Amino acid sequence: MLPSMFILLALSVVYVRFGSLPWIEAMFNGLKPVVIALVIVALQRVARRAVRGPIQGAVAVAAFAAMFFFAASLLVVMLAAIALGIVLTAVRPGLLHRPAKTGVEEDEQSYYIRHSSPATKPIPLLWPMMKLAAVVLLLWLLPFPLLYFLVGDFHFWRGLALFFTKTAFVTIGGSYTVIPYVAQVAVLKLHWLTKLQMLDGFALAETTPGPLIIVVAFVGFLAGYNQFHGSLWMGTLGLVATTFYTFLPCFFFVFAGAPLVERTQDNPMIGGVLELITAVVVGAILDLTLFLGKALIFPSGVVGLKQLNVISLSGVLLSLLLLHRFKLKVISLILLGIGFGSIRYFLGF
Numbered sequence: 001m002l003p004s005m006f007i008l009l010a011l012s013v014v015y016v017r018f019g020s021l022p023w024i025e026a027m028f029n030g031l032k033p034v035v036i037a038l039v040i041v042a043l044q045r046v047a048r049r050a051v052r053g054p055i056q057g058a059v060a061v062a063a064f065a066a067m068f069f070f071a072a073s074l075l076v077v078m079l080a081a082i083a084l085g086i087v088l089t090a091v092r093p094g095l096l097h098r099p100a101k102t103g104v105e106e107d108e109q110s111y112y113i114r115h116s117s118p119a120t121k122p123i124p125l126l127w128p129m130m131k132l133a134a135v136v137l138l139l140w141l142l143p144f145p146l147l148y149f150l151v152g153d154f155h156f157w158r159g160l161a162l163f164f165t166k167t168a169f170v171t172i173g174g175s176y177t178v179i180p181y182v183a184q185v186a187v188l189k190l191h192w193l194t195k196l197q198m199l200d201g202f203a204l205a206e207t208t209p210g211p212l213i214i215v216v217a218f219v220g221f222l223a224g225y226n227q228f229h230g231s232l233w234m235g236t237l238g239l240v241a242t243t244f245y246t247f248l249p250c251f252f253f254v255f256a257g258a259p260l261v262e263r264t265q266d267n268p269m270i271g272g273v274l275e276l277i278t279a280v281v282v283g284a285i286l287d288l289t290l291f292l293g294k295a296l297i298f299p300s301g302v303v304g305l306k307q308l309n310v311i312s313l314s315g316v317l318l319s320l321l322l323l324h325r326f327k328l329k330v331i332s333l334i335l336l337g338i339g340f341g342s343i344r345y346f347l348g349f
Helices: 002-018 022-050 054-070 074-091 126-141 143-150 154-168 175-189 195-206 212-227 232-264 268-297 310-324 330-347
Strands: none
Touching: 002 195, 002 212, 002 232, 022 054, 022 175, 022 195, 022 268, 022 310, 022 330, 054 074, 054 268, 074 175, 074 268, 126 232, 143 154, 143 232, 154 175, 154 212, 154 232, 175 195, 175 212, 175 268, 195 212, 195 268, 195 330, 212 232, 268 310, 310 330
8 A cells, every 4th residue: 555655646746746747738638448348357357256146136227227327425335335235135045146166175274264164162252342432533633623723714625524524334345336426526526636537546546556545545546636726735635645544444243343353154135235335436436437438428518429539539438458368468558558649749639
């Protein structure tokens, strides 16, 4: 996480200082179609795993419709999926989650801890979890006095901390669940950045060695940078605060949830709920694809043949072809996109 954060900090500084230069802007224009293609590939990969039956498919479609047509919050959609999973599992046990029974023993023989390992003695959960929650809460509150007394506009920093803490609770489905949520709220509600800047942040995050969720740090950087009238220091503080408040709850989930894994792995209700949450992720990624793709392919905001950006659409299709047919690596495709944008600039088209 930390190497990616520092790399993204350097790239963010370059972005806000030199991103308006024509040749730098052209490089990012070459990257944008690559980003849309990567999102589409992620959508296909997640959909193959998540849509295992008609119920999961219906949930994915309903989640997309709720977010795209009715601007429903991803948190609300997830809570609805959790409630549906609980009800369906109570009414029809085994309807949603069917754990694999064949091949498990053979596949896990080389592992030290495997499915057939003897059960360990249960450890107490309540008191350790209470202590852990107290420590995490203390760490979560610790920056607030510093932000209040040493930095201006405490209302902004409090809102940033609360938003990205809430964002951490959407990481159940992985990075591609977080990104649609952050993109929708940060762009449309908080106005911290534009759709195209979100695309640029996605491209920058793809070049770092860490998890893709680190793109939220770019959003935090631009939030602080724009809120304090182009201050790189405030942008840096926004990036660090965003990383802290996004990942701190995630670490809490890991340490608090680890003792529960063996106790819940065969629970049909938890398995069914997680499958429906994964189906919601499919709808969220599709929503993200259209949300960002529309800004790229129809830059005027009007959908029509006359407004269609043929070059951007061709870049998306070519990127998909290179990823699927020729199995091109992500970094190679990103470099190719940068090169294509540079060639367009120097050739003047």
